[in-house]
Amino acid sequence: MMPDWVDEAAQRDALDPLGWLPDRYSHPADTLYFDGNSLGLQSDTARAAVLGTLQNWAELGVMGWTETSPPWFTWVERVSAQIAGLLGAVDGEITLGSSTTVMLHQLLATLHPSSGSRWKVLMDSSAFPTDRYAVASFLQGRGHNPRSSLVLVEPRSDRLLHAEDIVRLAGTDVALAVLPSVVFTTGQTLPMEELTRDLRERGVQVIWDLSHSAGLLPHQLHWDRIDAAVFCTYKYLNGGPGAPGGAFIHQSLWPVQPGLQGWWGSANERQFDMTAEFLGAGNAHALQLGTPSILALSALAGSVSLLSEVGIEALHRRALDLVSFLDALVRERLTPLGISVLTPSGERGGHLALAHPEAQALSLVLRDRRVIPDFRFPDIIRLAPVPTTTRYRDCARVVSVLHDILTTEAWKPYQHVRPDVL
Numbered sequence: 287m288m289p290d291w292v293d294e295a296a297q298r299d300a301l302d303p304l305g306w307l308p309d310r311y312s313h314p315a316d317t318l319y320f321d322g323n324s325l326g327l328q329s330d331t332a333r334a335a336v337l338g339t340l341q342n343w344a345e346l347g348v349m350g351w352t353e354t355s356p357p358w359f360t361w362v363e364r365v366s367a368q369i370a371g372l373l374g375a376v377d378g379e380i381t382l383g384s385s386t387t388v389m390l391h392q393l394l395a396t397l398h399p400s401s402g403s404r405w406k407v408l409m410d411s412s413a414f415p416t417d418r419y420a421v422a423s424f425l426q427g428r429g430h431n432p433r434s435s436l437v438l439v440e441p442r443s444d445r446l447l448h449a450e451d452i453v454r455l456a457g458t459d460v461a462l463a464v465l466p467s468v469v470f471t472t473g474q475t476l477p478m479e480e481l482t483r484d485l486r487e488r489g490v491q492v493i494w495d496l497s498h499s500a501g502l503l504p505h506q507l508h509w510d511r512i513d514a515a516v517f518c519t520y521k522y523l524n525g526g527p528g529a530p531g532g533a534f535i536h537q538s539l540w541p542v543q544p545g546l547q548g549w550w551g552s553a554n555e556r557q558f559d560m561t562a563e564f565l566g567a568g569n570a571h572a573l574q575l576g577t578p579s580i581l582a583l584s585a586l587a588g589s590v591s592l593l594s595e596v597g598i599e600a601l602h603r604r605a606l607d608l609v610s611f612l613d614a615l616v617r618e619r620l621t622p623l624g625i626s627v628l629t630p631s632g633e634r635g636g637h638l639a640l641a642h643p644e645a646q647a648l649s650l651v652l653r654d655r656r657v658i659p660d661f662r663f664p665d666i667i668r669l670a671p672v673p674t675t676t677r678y679r680d681c682a683r684v685v686s687v688l689h690d691i692l693t694t695e696a697w698k699p700y701q702h703v704r705p706d707v708l
């Protein structure tokens with residue numbers, strides 16, 4: 287690493303107003319962690335909240351649903367309201383439960399018209415697989431052939447999605463679009479407000495997958511008049527492995543008639559009436575299905591309290607600074623060695639996507655050297671300098687390690703290894 291970059295990183299760390307934040311998280315020992323976009327690290331607040339819940343469970347058993355302060359029974363509402371503050375939503379527009387995939391099935395079942403001349407679903411061919419499986423199986427369940435009912439927009443030769451291609455494919459038979467706020471491979475952001483508006487003018491509602499932006503981008507979901515969204519809470523919201531899925535549905539679409547009904551979607555005051563007929567919450571909470579995991583919600587609540595203290599604007603500013611710094615380093619040091627940056631500079635989410643024909647072998651050597659990136663088939667290494675846990679010096683170090691691996695061709699022995707998990 288050229289000393290001026292190391293100095294520059296040290297200077298940035300010294301001047302960083304959020305330099306204290308990474309110290310609030312546990313980091314795997316002797317490891318450079320660049321995978322916070324897969325699983326965010328554990329904050330001291332998340333840990334304390336889980337321990338508190340274990341204690342309450344031990345002391346109260348079932349009485350915890352009503353006798354903890356606040357009662358477990360209200361935790362979905364409470365934690366959702368905290369997350370609403372980070373996503374620019376108003377109270378009742380966000381709910382939590384199950385998983386992102388289940389929430390997507392729920393929103394499809396809720397928003398897709400069961401009859402009429404519009405039934406197709408538009409999505410990008412590079413969508414995260416679970417989104418594609420959910421949409422295809424949903425269409426099949428409604429009696430539509432997924433092959434002819436899925437309208438797929440392809441990335442262009444620059445490997446990026448272009449908003450005009452998406453709008454062009456929204457024909458008069460398309461009912462819904464499922465689109466990512468940040469493309470999980472390339473890290474490209476899409477113009478959500480503009481696309482939602484243009485697609486609405488064509489009669490199409492959009493379900494956004496915010497998994498790679500919730501807790502990172504300063505969304506204004508309510509004020510941008512976004513229709514609906516799902517999101518992961520274990521990435522930039524640091525809710526822990528398997529943390530609940532999230533869903534957003536705009537107030538203008540209330541009262542919500544959930545396509546899938548479960549007793550936790552009931553209005554709170556009626557849930558224990560145990561009526562035969564479903565009396566839903568009317569807002570996003572009507573999308574809940576079964577009993578939420580209070581342990582999982584505890585970790586998320588603890589994490590989100592710290593994120594809310596920092597504020598989404600400050601987190602986003604730090605994320606942008608970190609990713610721009612990493613991008614500049616990569617372009618100067620690694621581009622001459624055959625790495626190309628796929629993430630467009632003006633449309634960046636939280637991670638940088640680096641392409642190299644030997645990306646898989648490179649990511650294996652990185653892991654052996656205790657650097658945790660992730661690999662996406664066939665040729666992408668994702669590096670996420672996340673605003674909560676990464677420091678500028680980590681960016682300088684990861685580039686230095688990659689530089690060494692590339693110049694010494696240390697990836698060669700790993701060329702034909704096919705690991706199960708990366």
Ligand SMILES: Cc1ncc(COP(=O)(O)O)c(C=O)c1O
Pocket residue numbers: 324385386387388414416417466470495497498518531
């Ligand atoms: C864009 C996107 N959507 C959905 C998911 C996963 O959903 P689930 O939480 O149901 O496993 C991921 C997981 O990484 C993702 O990246």
